[in-house]
Amino acid sequence: xxxxxxxxxxxxxxxGVLFAAQTAGAGVLVQCPGDKNGSASWEGDEVQPPNTKxxxxxxxxGFITMADGTVQYIFGFSDLTGLPAIGPLGEDLASEVLxxxxxxxxxxxxxxxxxxxxxxxxxxxxVGMMMRPDLFDPHxxxxxxxxEAASIFDGLPESAIAINMGSSLTYYYKVLEPGTxxxxxxxxxxxxxxxxxxxxxxxxxxQDGEVYNYQGRNYSKFAYNDGDGPTGYDVDYPIQIGSFDSxxxxxxxxxxxxxxxxxxxxxxxxxxRGYPDTVDPGPLPAPGENGDKESQLENALITAEPGQRVLLxxxxxxxxxxxxxxxxxxxxxxxxxxxxxxxxxxxKDLYYRTNSVTVGGGESIDAILEIPPTAAPGTRYFLYTTNxxxxxxxxxxxxxxxxxxxxx
Amino acid sequence: xxxxxxxxxxxxxxxxxxxxxxxxxxxxxxIDGISGPTFQLSASTGYVSTxxxxxxxxxxxxxxxxxxxxxxPTLIVNxxxxxxxxxxxxxxxxxxxxxxxxSMFFPGQRVVVDQxxxxxxxxxxxxxxxxxxxxxxxxxAHPGTYTYYSGTDTALQMEMGLFGALIxxxxxxxxxxxxxxxxxxxxxxxxxxxxMDPRIHQVVETQGPGGLAATNHLADYFGVLWxxxxxxxxxxxxxxxxxxxxxxxxxxxxxxxxxxxxxMRVIGASRDSHPFHHxxxxxxxxxxxxxxxxxxxxxxxxxxxxxxxxxxxxxxxxDAVFTWSxxxxxxxxxxxxxxxxxxxxxxVDNDGDDFDDTTxxxxxxxxxxxxxxxxxxxxxxxxGERCKNGWTKTIPVVLPNQGDxxxxxWYSGSPYLGSLEPLPPGEGGLNPNGGFSFMWHSHTEKELxxxxxxxxxxxxxxxxxxxxxxxx
Numbered sequence: 001x002x003x004x005x006x007x008x009x010x011x012x013x014x015x016g017v018l019f020a021a022q023t024a025g026a027g028v029l030v031q032c033p034g035d036k037n038g039s040a041s042w043e044g045d046e047v048q049p050p051n052t053k054x055x056x057x058x059x060x061x062g063f064i065t066m067a068d069g070t071v072q073y074i075f076g077f078s079d080l081t082g083l084p085a086i087g088p089l090g091e092d093l094a095s096e097v098l099x100x101x102x103x104x105x106x107x108x109x110x111x112x113x114x115x116x117x118x119x120x121x122x123x124x125x126x127v128g129m130m131m132r133p134d135l136f137d138p139h140x141x142x143x144x145x146x147x148e149a150a151s152i153f154d155g156l157p158e159s160a161i162a163i164n165m166g167s168s169l170t171y172y173y174k175v176l177e178p179g180t181x182x183x184x185x186x187x188x189x190x191x192x193x194x195x196x197x198x199x200x201x202x203x204x205x206x207q208d209g210e211v212y213n214y215q216g217r218n219y220s221k222f223a224y225n226d227g228d229g230p231t232g233y234d235v236d237y238p239i240q241i242g243s244f245d246s247x248x249x250x251x252x253x254x255x256x257x258x259x260x261x262x263x264x265x266x267x268x269x270x271x272x273r274g275y276p277d278t279v280d281p282g283p284l285p286a287p288g289e290n291g292d293k294e295s296q297l298e299n300a301l302i303t304a305e306p307g308q309r310v311l312l313x314x315x316x317x318x319x320x321x322x323x324x325x326x327x328x329x330x331x332x333x334x335x336x337x338x339x340x341x342x343x344x345x346x347x348k349d350l351y352y353r354t355n356s357v358t359v360g361g362g363e364s365i366d367a368i369l370e371i372p373p374t375a376a377p378g379t380r381y382f383l384y385t386t387n388x389x390x391x392x393x394x395x396x397x398x399x400x401x402x403x404x405x406x407x408x
Numbered sequence: 409x410x411x412x413x414x415x416x417x418x419x420x421x422x423x424x425x426x427x428x429x430x431x432x433x434x435x436x437x438x439i440d441g442i443s444g445p446t447f448q449l450s451a452s453t454g455y456v457s458t459x460x461x462x463x464x465x466x467x468x469x470x471x472x473x474x475x476x477x478x479x480x481p482t483l484i485v486n487x488x489x490x491x492x493x494x495x496x497x498x499x500x501x502x503x504x505x506x507x508x509x510x511s512m513f514f515p516g517q518r519v520v521v522d523q524x525x526x527x528x529x530x531x532x533x534x535x536x537x538x539x540x541x542x543x544x545x546x547x548x549a550h551p552g553t554y555t556y557y558s559g560t561d562t563a564l565q566m567e568m569g570l571f572g573a574l575i576x577x578x579x580x581x582x583x584x585x586x587x588x589x590x591x592x593x594x595x596x597x598x599x600x601x602x603x604m605d606p607r608i609h610q611v612v613e614t615q616g617p618g619g620l621a622a623t624n625h626l627a628d629y630f631g632v633l634w635x636x637x638x639x640x641x642x643x644x645x646x647x648x649x650x651x652x653x654x655x656x657x658x659x660x661x662x663x664x665x666x667x668x669x670x671x672m673r674v675i676g677a678s679r680d681s682h683p684f685h686h687x688x689x690x691x692x693x694x695x696x697x698x699x700x701x702x703x704x705x706x707x708x709x710x711x712x713x714x715x716x717x718x719x720x721x722x723x724x725x726x727d728a729v730f731t732w733s734x735x736x737x738x739x740x741x742x743x744x745x746x747x748x749x750x751x752x753x754x755x756v757d758n759d760g761d762d763f764d765d766t767t768x769x770x771x772x773x774x775x776x777x778x779x780x781x782x783x784x785x786x787x788x789x790x791x792g793e794r795c796k797n798g799w800t801k802t803i804p805v806v807l808p809n810q811g812d813x814x815x816x817x818w819y820s821g822s823p824y825l826g827s828l829e830p831l832p833p834g835e836g837g838l839n840p841n842g843g844f845s846f847m848w849h850s851h852t853e854k855e856l857x858x859x860x861x862x863x864x865x866x867x868x869x870x871x872x873x874x875x876x877x878x879x880x
Contacts, residue, residue, distance in 0.1 A: 031805045033785070119738065121805065138814040145716040147689050148735050151844040152807075152823035154687060158816040159845035159869070160823075167812035170805040174738035187814075190853045190862050261632040261860035319853035322681050338715040340690060345590075346710050348703065360683030362717040362851025 028085045028094040030056050030123045031170040038085030038093075040123060053118050056080040057110065058101025059139030059163075059185060059197065060127040063289040064296050066267050067274030067400075068393040071287050072244060073131060073253035074196035075185070076105025076295075077141075080125065098166070101127035103290040108240055108272040108298055109199025112183060116206045116225075118175040128165040131253060138162035140169075142186040143201065144317075144362060145339050147177055157187045178205035178224055179339025180313040180364040182240065190319060191258060194248050198317040200238035200271070200298075203339075223311050223366045224341035230351065231335045233311035233368060237302050239383070241316040241323050241359060241401065243268045246394055265320045268390035268401035270300040270383075275391070278403040300403040302383065307373035310405070312383070314357065315364040323401065326356040326386040327369065329379075330405065336366030356386055371407060381405040439575065439598045439673070440648050440658050441482030445489035445548075448472040449481065451510040451536075451558075451570060452498040454655035458633055459643050460858040464606055465613035466569035467499055467510075468655060478638040478656050479600050479677060480556070480572030487551045487579045487587075491517075494525065494543040497536035503616035509535035510570065513559035515723065516698045517546040517574075532559035551578035551586050552698030553673040553725040555600075563626050563679075564617060567608055571677045573600050576698070585671055585727050586700045588708040593671035593729060595879070597662040601720055601850070601866060602638070602678040603631035606859070631680060634855040634866035636660040641856075641867045662848070663871045663879045664732070666825070667768035670870075672728045676720040682855065683717045687846035688870060690714040691730035698725060717851055732872055733763065734825065734844075735770040742767070742874075743824035744775035744799040751824065767875040775801040818845035818869060826874030844872040 030038035032054035034047045040056035042048040057077045065071050078101055085097050104127075114120055122141060129135045140162045142155030151159045153171045163169035185197035205225045211218050212229030219232025243265035251258050270278050273296065277284060284296035304310045312332070316323060331353050335342055342350040357365050369381075384391060384402035393399035454476035455463050469480030485491050499507040511533050521527070521534040527542030528535055536542040557571035575598075578587045585591040608626065611619040620626060636644050637658040644660040646653070664670045672691060674684055694709035695701055701711040718726050734741040743751030755764045755774035762771055778787040778795035787795040796802045803823055807813075810832060815821075820842040821829035827842045839845060849856060849867035858864035873879055 029806075029808070119804070144685075145690075148732065148737065149688050149846070150734060150737055150741065150823070151819075151846065152803075154846065156687060156816070156845075156847050157814060158847060158863075159818040159839075160816055161807070161819060162814040162816075163808060164812050164814060167808055169808050169813075172739075172804045174736060176736045186847075188862060190856050193853050259860075260854065260857045260862055263854045316683075319851075321852065322683070337713065338690065338717055340714040342713060344703075344710045344712060345692075348710055350711060350713055358719075360681060360717065360719055360851065361853065362683050362685040363715075363719060 027092065027166065028097045028125050029168045029170070030085050032121050032123070036086070039083055040081045040121070051117050051119055052121070053114060054081070054121045055112065056083070056123045056125065057141065058104060058125050058127045060101055060103065060105055061129040061131050062103050062105030062293065062295050063287040064107045064272070065284055065287050066393055067277045068396040070246065070394065071289055072246065072249050072267070074105050074107050074249065075129065075192050076107050076196045077109035077199065078104035078106050079110035097125065098127050101125060103130045104293045104295070105196065106295045106297055107196045108242065109183065109197065111199060111238060111298065112201040114175050114203045115208070116175055116178045116203055120173050120175055121170055123168050123170045124163055125168040126163045126165045132255065134255060136165060137192070138164050138187050139192070139197070140186050141171055141183055143173060143181060143183050145179070145181040145364070146173060155186045162187045175203055177339065178203045179336060180238070180315055180366055181339050182315040182317055182364060184317055190260060193317065193319045194245060194263065195252055196244070198240070198242060200240050200313070200315065202238055202313050219309070223336055223368070226341055230349070231341065231366070231368070232309060234308040235304055236311035236313060238271070238313040238315070239300055240271055241314070241318055241325070242272060243318040243320065243390070243401070245320070263320055265318060266394045268323070268385060268392070270401055270403050271298045272296055273300060274393040275399045275402040302403060302405040303408055304369070304371050304405065305408055306371055306375040306377070308371050310369040310371060312367045312369065313364070314359060314367060316359040316361050318361055322358055322360045323390065324356050324358045324386045325383060327381060327383050327405070329381040330369050330371060331355055332357065332367035332369060334365060334367050338364055369405065375407045377408055379407040439482060439484070439596055441484045441573070441575065442471050444483060444485040445491045447483060447491070447493045449493060450496040450498045452476040453500060454478070456569070456638065456655055457643070457653055458640050458858055459864050460861045462606065462633070462859060464604065464609040466609070466655065467565060468569040469572055475654055476569070478569040479602065479658070480570065482573040482575060482598060482658070483556070484575045484577065485548045486577050487548055489548045490545065491548050492543065492545050494541055495536050496541045497538050499538060501612070501616040502614060503618065505616040505618050507538040508565070508617060509537055509560050510565065511535040511542065511559045512544055512556055514544070514546060514554065514556045514574065516550070516554050517548070519544050519546045521545070530560050535560050548576040550698055551576045552695055553675065553727050554698050555675050555677055555723065555725060557677070564608070564620070566678060567605065567626075568612065571602070573598055573673070573675055575673065586695060588700065588706070590708040591694055591700070592669065594668040595662070595664055596671040596673060597660065598637060598658070598673045598675070599660060599684065599848070600637050600675045600677050601682045601684065602635045603680055603855070604633040604635070605629050605631050606633065629679065632859045634850060636866055636868055640858050641864045644868050660868045662868070663873055665768065665873055665875055665877070665879065666733045667763060668731065670730045672718070672726070672730055674718050674720050674726040674728065676722045676724045679722050681719065681721045682866060683851040684720050684848070685717040685851040686730060686848045686870070688872070689730065689732045690716050691718070691728040693718065693726055693728045695727040696724065733768055733770055734773070737773050738801070739803045740773055740775045740801040741825045742769055743822070743827060744802045746797040746799045746802045747824070751827065773801060775799050825872070839871070841873050841877045843874060843877070846870045846872070
């Protein structure tokens with residue numbers, strides 16, 4: 001589609017969404033205690049209640065650029081937190097919010113970082129799929145792995161509700177346990193996940209801030225409430241495994257039947273990028289196709305000082321296969337799996353050291369890299385898939401599911 | 409037919425139908441299967457149906473006098489039993505070729521072949537020739553969840569359907585997975601995971617297995633159908649022994665009450681790995697491959713660990729204990745009077761475990777009366793509790809208007825457990841008791857399809873039924 005035609009579609013469709021929103025009386029409704037202007041944040045005289053966090057996400061579509069330069073159509077979330085939905089005079093700013101969310105999908109989805117005990121209010125506004133005006137897809141947010149879930153806030157459309165275009169749904173969850181979780185849209189899950197509605201989500205433990213000495217060093221940040229420090233770390237990085245099937249994405253933007261049965265991924269990624277983009281610390285250049293909105297904000301570069309402990313919060317949300325991640329030069333101490341401390345019910349440690357972990361879709365692993373104190377500044381270690389054929393960006397060799405651990 | 413007779417006949421039919429329903433439900437009480445210790449099995453051909461309208465030739469094990477099954481009969485024995493299985497080879501193939509030999513393999517068991525009925529020697533085990541038999545014997549020394557499958561041309565014969573589950577019940581008795589109190593459960597369900605590449609079945613159906621020589625299908629295997637207990641969703645949520653699925657007798661439709669322990673017996677029964685994700689809560693993996701995760705005999709599952717996704721790899725079995733209570737939601741799971749008078753209820757905790765003694769409601773999440781005269785949304789007593797329309801612990805957000813929502817078939821119309829609220833015509837309907845439903849599925853989400861059609865495949869729904877709903 002040429003850019004002029006595409007812009008015409010956008011104008012037509014934007015008009016359609018706003019009109020529908022107004023006539024349905026629905027619109028953007030952000031629910032966040034203490035927040036008066038619907039920004040999901042607290043400004044001016046607004047007071048943030050203790051242990052409360054809010055976020056406002058859009059669900060829609062957009063574009064990203066793969067490591068080989070190919071522009072890929074995606075469905076995805078974008079972060080609207082901070083954008084008022086209500087003006088100073090009480091005016092409805094829904095159109096501004098929708099405009100900001102339209103074609104703004106990012107990959108991976110904005111990271112969600114919570115603390116144990118938080119009350120978390122997440123508003124999802126479905127801004128519609130600009131490039132697919134034939135679709136009326138609802139969206140959801142599924143907090144993958146949150147314990148003691150209730151159907152209404154589980155984001156599973158089959159068991160509860162999903163939100164239509166032009167409207168908002170606020171999810172509430174009292175965050176019970178720390179750990180590495182993940183989140184994704186569960187509406188038509190195979191399609192919406194293959195196309196990109198996935199992101200990092202982790203919860204820091206209540207033990208953070210306490211000091212434990214472990215193997216001669218003090219730590220105040222931990223992966224879990226271990227009580228004695230072995231999950232202490234200096235720096236942490238969420239690392240989400242993902243992969244796309246370019247044929248599926250192509251069929252989606254071309255309004256063709258989607259190849260579910262033949263799905264086979266050819267763009268393996270960490271945090272939404274193939275190597276070498278994984279180690280680019282900044283946002284990637286905005287693709288023109290989405291109106292120049294930056295859509296790849298996360299990277300997968302890991303940096304540390306000699307002697308530090310680095311916590312990798314590894315999750316996998318690809319929808320086609322298992323991947324094995326390996327490290328070269330520095331082993332991993334696996335201290336958590338699926339947002340649980342690896343410890344038996346009577347306190348026996350089940351930690352293990354390894355050079356590789358195999359992670360299926362919907363699994364998470366907490367791995368601590370113990371950087372040798374003798375590591376010379378400038379040292380580079382690699383975190384990469386040992387499924388070596390996935391060290392590629394589609395037809396381009398030497399890329400894919402790999403990143404660097406750089407020692408300062 | 410006179411009117412009286414017609415009425416009587418109708419009444420009889422309804423009664424018979426009810427009886428059938430009840431007995432079908434009753435059959436789901438435990439894991440479906442056949443009890444030992446002596447089994448007369450055969451291997452024969454049949455057809456499985458898939459929800460996309462497909463029909464595929466299978467080779468399956470059959471119980472005595474029964475049809476070929478996908479998967480084979482779940483063999484249920486007791487620890488210490490001397491298990492004796494006689495297998496008759498009733499396979500036939502297309503194209504006039506001779507049927508293959510067939511056998512059974514029991515990973516985790518010390519099998520001996522009955523010297524009086526030893527069939528012929530195969531590469532891995534003794535086999536029954538076409539029309540012939542072979543008898544295997546082993547002592548079920550260890551309790552647990554096991555699998556069995558054909559040890560003959562396994563790449564093809566497992567794909568064709570020659571596999572099943574073996575459950576050894578512990579000496580500790582019913583309600584225990586292993587011989588330790590920490591392995592107790594209230595309900596148990598089997599999740600036997602398999603996939604299928606239809607090309608193989610089509611070649612075998614039309615040309616016999618010899619036709620595969622001209623293909624590379626066993627090597628470039630590409631599954632497009634995925635099953636739990638031999639049925640793809642949504643068929644696996646129909647009752648067991650459904651007449652429409654004569655070769656797929658087992659369903660997969662777990663249900664439980666809050667606070668109960670549900671034992672998941674998960675088996676990887678074909679060639680791909682599957683990340684089996686159970687919505688709702690963590691589950692504790694207490695055993696793998698029929699061995700309790702314990703540091704020493706008798707220690708109990710002290711090396712067990714909790715997961716939200718079970719990594720089911722080919723040939724493996726996992727026993728995991730799942731429980732759910734809604735503890736810590738920070739809103740009343742049974743609703744508050746703010747939502748309507750029908751939500752009024754008590755939380756009675758005489759035994760001091762924080763849970764209602766009958767309903768297993770978590771009492772710290774139970775509502776209380778409150779006053780909010782300054783209208784700041786918080787109780788005036790300084791407790792910091794939310795206060796809405798005179799009640800604490802109401803659901804903390806306003807749900808969108810129905811016109812802005814798409815509803816799931818398992819949605820009751822109410823966010824609260826055990827309640828129903830009106831939905832637009834044609835919405836909901838699969839959740840008559842107002843339960844909470846959670847999808848249990850392969851998180852290789854591509855496998856939630858039936859040969860290109862979403863949704864389906866390797867998924868089912870767990871229903872948390874409110875207290876008082878009878879679960880057989």
